[in-house]
Amino acid sequence: MSKLVIVGTVAFDAIETPFGKTDKILGGAATFIGLAASQFDADGAIVSVVGGDFPQEYIDLLISRDLDVSGLEIVEWGKTFFWSGKYHNDMNSRDTLVTELNVLESFSPRVPEAYVDSEVVMLGNLHPAVQLSVIEQMKDPKLIVLDTMNFWMDNTLEELMDVVSKAHVITINDEEARQLTHEYSLVVAAKKIMEMGPKYVVIKKGEHGALLFHENDIFFAPALPLEEVFDPTGAGDTFAGGFTGYLAKTGDYSFEGMKNAIIYGSALASFCVEKFGTERLLNLTSKEVHQRLKQFQNLTQFDIELT
């Protein structure tokens, strides 16, 4: 069991889908990552910032999942990061209605002393300067996993490339991989990204699954085909949390280990989309996870004998 540092947003989300809408509910990349990682009893610490308006009950909820929150700064006079979005009928595209950075604007992350020697670092989607600061505070991290998005490619590409060069694993969606490399083929794009630093590249294709690239090896995990996607918010972060949580638990950072980590991440993400926000993750039994892993086996495993 390795220690795990998680940096990312802890936020309020307000979500509208064809199925309904929410008030301000608990959200943020670090929240979803932490809740997913906690499925593996990982010793994880959340490094983030919230305002004085952030309810103690949400903090207690993170603590109840054995997440260390000593790196969760509370700016009493400030307001918590707020995001609001509306999904279209196909659930594959969304409009951002509101983004209020609030306390994130001047966030300077501090990794708790007890966690600077963590083996695994999960850099959730945030300003690359913040991600870089976390890397620099770590003693000798064995596995730095980077999540990012097109916004940082558009606005802070140079800083982002610095972080990319230091990451062991990057998780990125298909459009972002294409944007970053100017290559349409994901195989070619992944090769180019590996030349930028990461030894492992995970390309997320949403409902079409995820690809893992390492040297000349490729592994593919489908998304579980679902009758209904209720709310996709946080699915990518849940995937990342399952992925890093599993790796922190096993300490196996090989290609084989990462294949399994991707299946675990996909399984947890398939739960996330069943309810609004974190609701489904908060009511998830290990038996349900076990059953879903079996579904992934049935979905993908076949028996052709090749000599």
Added chain:
Amino acid sequence: MSKLVIVGTVAFDAIETPFGKTDKILGGAATFIGLAASQFDADGAIVSVVGGDFPQEYIDLLISRDLDVSGLEIVEWGKTFFWSGKYHNDMNSRDTLVTELNVLESFSPRVPEAYVDSEVVMLGNLHPAVQLSVIEQMKDPKLIVLDTMNFWMDNTLEELMDVVSKAHVITINDEEARQLTHEYSLVVAAKKIMEMGPKYVVIKKGEHGALLFHENDIFFAPALPLEEVFDPTGAGDTFAGGFTGYLAKTGDYSFEGMKNAIIYGSALASFCVEKFGTERLLNLTSKEVHQRLKQFQNLTQFDIELT
């Protein structure tokens, strides 16, 4: 080893992609299906029609693959079906430039006497009335596999639904499955299609792979991630030909058997797109197929022990 009847177009294609363009080359659904099925030494018969302009060397080529062509009608005074298309830069969408039905307009299919007792029937994309006529000529087919497309849903829905009700397996792409059922979720769409007749539903998602549905079971086969898709023409038919060729060879029409058939179909389709038209299929060794099946295993198989 079961006998296999293949009905579909035998045609001239002229293809333009970002990589180049062809003159009129050998094409057509039955051609690709037949060439793919011939990989399994299936005893297949092609039921189709061509004009007097169709070169004898193309017919000889089909014969050289042990495909029976006694059901390939030659209308001496007529012209062969001609399709021309241009692919866009992403290779996922295309414009049809020319469609000349020619001899297809008055095609009345005739299944050779020696093949009316075939176990497997592959109904390639054609007018549903033609597909229905083939079904009616068969004695006691064990497995009727239907391929179709949105054009027939738009124009001959009633006749198409009659064929659908008689098919054991339907292969259809994701957009067509949605159009046929007015359901966005492919899981829900597949359930509705199973209520229309087919016990097995294969939903093709192009570069995103294919899903097999049967009762409450789902199996997924990815498309092989490729550095370059040179020409997608015929990939769906090659998939169908690999699928039915494998099933005709094994005679195992169970869910487990179909899982393997889908992997074989996907493997052959991954070759098809590497060159223009049928070129790659015509120069394919069993060693190459074997290696590609291994690639599919490496791509999808993982080892999580679940009790």
